[in-house]
């Protein structure tokens with residue numbers, strides 16, 4: 001699954017990844033696999049790790065992770081970068097990411113407690 005060389009630049013546009021969330025491979029294979037592996041929320045931001053996983057979270061943002069691997073979109077599905085999360089924690093992490101406060105499973109500084 002080599003990427004086409006002419007299309008590879010360092011940034012992967014988030015929009016191009018949206019379709020991967022709707023792909024059959026993601027929905028039928030990756031999501032069930034991760035939820036079975038991580039039945040309880042791994043993020044544990046809001047739930048203390050007691051809530052059942054309903055969402056699959058990319059530990060490192062998918063677009064960053066793919067960029068780290070030279071634009072190879074198969075890394076979108078890499079179970080090493082995926083973890084089960086409950087919806088509340090997943091939403092919270094996404095908010096932190098969008099504010100630039102989340103890096104590699106760490107909340108930067110103590111901003112997390114202020115949210």
Ligand SMILES: [Zn+2]
Pocket residue numbers: 041042043044045046047048049050051085086087088089090
């Ligand atoms: Zn949770």
